[in-house]
Amino acid sequence: MPHTQTARLMDGTGLARKILDHSAAMATAITRQTGTPPCLATVLVGDDPASATYVRMKRARCEKAGIASRHLHLPATTTTAELVDAITSLSEDPEVHGILLQHPVGAHIDERAAFEAIAPHKDVDGVTMRSFAAMSFGLPGFVSCTPGGIMRLLDHYDVELAGKRAVVVGRSAILGKPAGMLLLARDATVTYCHSRTRDLESIVREADVLVAAVGRPGFIRGEDIKVGAVVIDAGYSPGNLGDVDFDGAVTRARLITPVPGGVGPMTIAMLLSQTADAAALQSGLAPAELVPPSSPE
Amino acid sequence: MPHTQTARLMDGTGLARKILDHSAAMATAITRQTGTPPCLATVLVGDDPASATYVRMKRARCEKAGIASRHLHLPATTTTAELVDAITSLSEDPEVHGILLQHPVGAHIDERAAFEAIAPHKDVDGVTMRSFAAMSFGLPGFVSCTPGGIMRLLDHYDVELAGKRAVVVGRSAILGKPAGMLLLARDATVTYCHSRTRDLESIVREADVLVAAVGRPGFIRGEDIKVGAVVIDAGYSPGNLGDVDFDGAVTRARLITPVPGGVGPMTIAMLLSQTADAAALQSGLAPAELVPPSSPE
Missing domain, CATH: 3.40.50.720 (NAD(P)-binding Rossmann-like Domain)
Known part of the structure; x- marks a missing residue:
């Protein structure tokens, strides 16, 4: 039995744009209230061209939304301990609100150990074990x-x-x-x-x-x-x-x-949205109150 | 179409006994090598009779297997902060190798916060978010x-x-x-x-x-x-x-x-087995080498 219906397309590009606009409005409000914009730290290990492109895209999107980014490019020879140290420093740095470790990292690196060095309140990419469990248990956290x-x-x-x-x-x-x-x-x-x-x-x-x-x-x-x-x-x-x-x-x-x-397009929009939320929370601001709820979608 | 076959029974009692025997052998070896037996801390909040019974059973099983237990009975009026403090103390106590918080705790207590106060290496009941994620990702940890x-x-x-x-x-x-x-x-x-x-x-x-x-x-x-x-x-x-x-x-x-x-019967056997493993690991001993592999099941 043939079906002639045609599915409605789910427009990720359009919805992502709305989320990005909302994130930009959040970033503006945070910058106005705290004097500094939200800041996402991006960590890239090695020279994989695709990974470099992804990080570049994410940073460009941040800039467009008024979110600062700090980029850490480590050589392919970086050890697990060195990567964990670098991420731990970012976790402790009060000027950094969110951390993104671009994966995959090299096969010689314990990726899980590197992810776990991300402080839960800065895990805007939702990669830590804690974030996974929070998603699983329906608890607050980044997804x-x-x-x-x-x-x-x-x-x-x-x-x-x-x-x-x-x-x-x-x-x-x-x-x-x-x-x-x-x-x-x-x-x-x-x-x-x-x-x-x-x-x-x-x-x-x-x-x-x-x-x-x-x-x-x-x-x-x-x-x-x-x-x-x-x-x-x-x-x-x-x-x-x-x-x-x-x-x-x-x-x-x-x-x-x-x-x-x-x-x-939704993936990158969520990253920016959660970075703005992280910055708000770390500045003692309530994300939901910062920008009128009419703005999002 | 009728089926006349009869399923084979999975004998949890028998398998649990083997695991308990193995845990007891582990406890003996640990006690011999370190001078102190493995120790499970049990935490009970309030006066629910069923919960009290469960804890009593678990402690009796421990005693039988040569595992020490330390019992903390807190009043029903205990606050989340008090419970978290008590569990944090046990997490930091080098004489305690495993921690069991008997649940449910009272509805006024944030059970998740209490669970999360259990140090991952003492989470022998496998209730923390980290243990859940480790199970989910196939990583080492207590189940x-x-x-x-x-x-x-x-x-x-x-x-x-x-x-x-x-x-x-x-x-x-x-x-x-x-x-x-x-x-x-x-x-x-x-x-x-x-x-x-x-x-x-x-x-x-x-x-x-x-x-x-x-x-x-x-x-x-x-x-x-x-x-x-x-x-x-x-x-x-x-x-x-x-x-x-x-x-x-x-x-x-x-x-x-x-x-x-x-x-x-398997549930309590796993608790004791993991308590013995925790004690071994915290004493720098390799669980698999402590007791000949022929003993378990």
Whole structure:
């Protein structure tokens, strides 16, 4: 039975712009009240061109939003101890409000140890164990930026989650795992799928909300999307290819994120939003009171 | 189509005894090498009779295994700050190797704050946010005792998990959530179900491994158990009633935990086992080398 409906696109670019505008307004208010702008420290280890580009994009976005950034570029030969020391210094520096460690770091470095050197109140990228547990337990804290962005998108499009079947394909510590936990905290019935999952297709077919986060282009077939599902494609591959066969999925889904322009822009928006929140909190200001609530989305 | 097979019972009592014996051997070795036995601090707030009984059982088991215990009984009027202070003192006390806060604590207490006052290396009950994240990320650390006991049972009975459909019914911070994460770390495809889940029956029917952890007697119908499934009943209700209709399930499952005598005894065994491990590690001893590996199970 062919389906001729066409899914509504979830406009991550547009929503991200609103969040970025709100973050900029926050930054202005914080700068006015404290005399200094919010400051994000970015840490890059080694010379991977893609990582350097990501950091450059994030810093450019910060500048545009009136958020200062301080960049620490360490050589590829940096040891775990040296990286931990550098991040610990940033954690203790009162002029730094948020810390982003660009990953992956070199294979010789204990990435987890480096992440854990980020003070929880500066973990604006949501990568620490504490932040993960807070997401899992529904406690206050910073969220991982991509899963957090996904939740904002779902909320923006009024997607009901309670009691719905959510399927998360992928189980990384910064994307799949926290995405599932955030969905569970919102009362979805959550299934985690991954490389060892058998008969993935039949599980995907039951998903009211599908989050694809494996980074394998076209990994999810369009024909397996449940009619009326909400499809979040958080895949990222060279050439801006998503995990989901978009052309096939768009005829069956109710809502779908395009790639690019869906989840991608939300990630960086969440980073800036959380940096502004961190600066407010560290300055003793209440984020919700700083900027009129009409501004956000 | 009727099924006449009868599931093999998973003997938690027997396995727990082996683990307790091993813990006792560990305690003896630690006492011999350091001059002091492992020590578990138990903290009880208020006068709930059931909680008092649980703590008494745990301390009696410790004594039997040669593990010292120190008991702190605080009045029901204890504030969060007072409880956090008391636990922080135990965290800093070099004579205490493990800390157990009996929950629930009173509703006026921030239980999470109290849990977080437990130093990670003394979190032998696996309740801190750090322990949860470590379980979720497959990192070293102490596990929550009931989920950890469930994994030991599954391993003891050589239950293959990779690629299997695991369904966890219940999502508490100390049982359902960590159980799912431990199963996911072992490459199961994990679905979390809970009170808001719709059509629970159809999800249960697909479970190769079912973990029931809601505390509602007979909540899972026997007829919904997949033929050949492994059924772990972690429910606990007055009168020793499990979450699963045992009589119905036993004719369909391949392996099933009885209630009592299944998961229950494993919880306390894991607590003692982890207390012995904590004492070894805090004394600079390698747990695996202290007692010959032939002893455990």
